[in-house]
Amino acid sequence: METALAALVGIFIATAAYLLLSRSLVRLLLGVVVLGNGINLLIFVAGRLTRGAPPILASAQLAPIGPIANPLPQALILTAIVIGFALFVFLLALVDRIGVTLKTSTTDALRAAEPPAPREPLSY
Secondary structure, three states: OHHHHHHHHHHHHHHHHHHHOOOEHHHHHHHHHHHHHHHHHHHHHHOOOOOOOOOOOOOOOOOOOOOOOOHHHHHHHHHHHHHHHHHHHHHHHHHHHHHHHHOOOEHHHHHHOOOOOOOOOOOO
């Protein structure tokens, strides 16, 4: 199962790299989301998968009996999901504002909308 999930992580990250290299802002936004999900899955797979094991020992138990799931990757993933959602909402608002203001959704048009660079250095 871990091999299949590792292959899925590779597919997610490859898809995200393809989308991030696109010229469309919507594809760029989707690339950020897919990259975040791929990294979350990578952290989950790195924490090893165990079934039917409690994440924390009981209070009276001194040593683990059988396999135990590590709670740290689960906490990291939960935090990353919240941060990723906040980043997605911010980028979605930014892409919407760019679309309303500049009436474009491509990075080439954004580059053309930048002010020209000064030709001579400023002297004081």
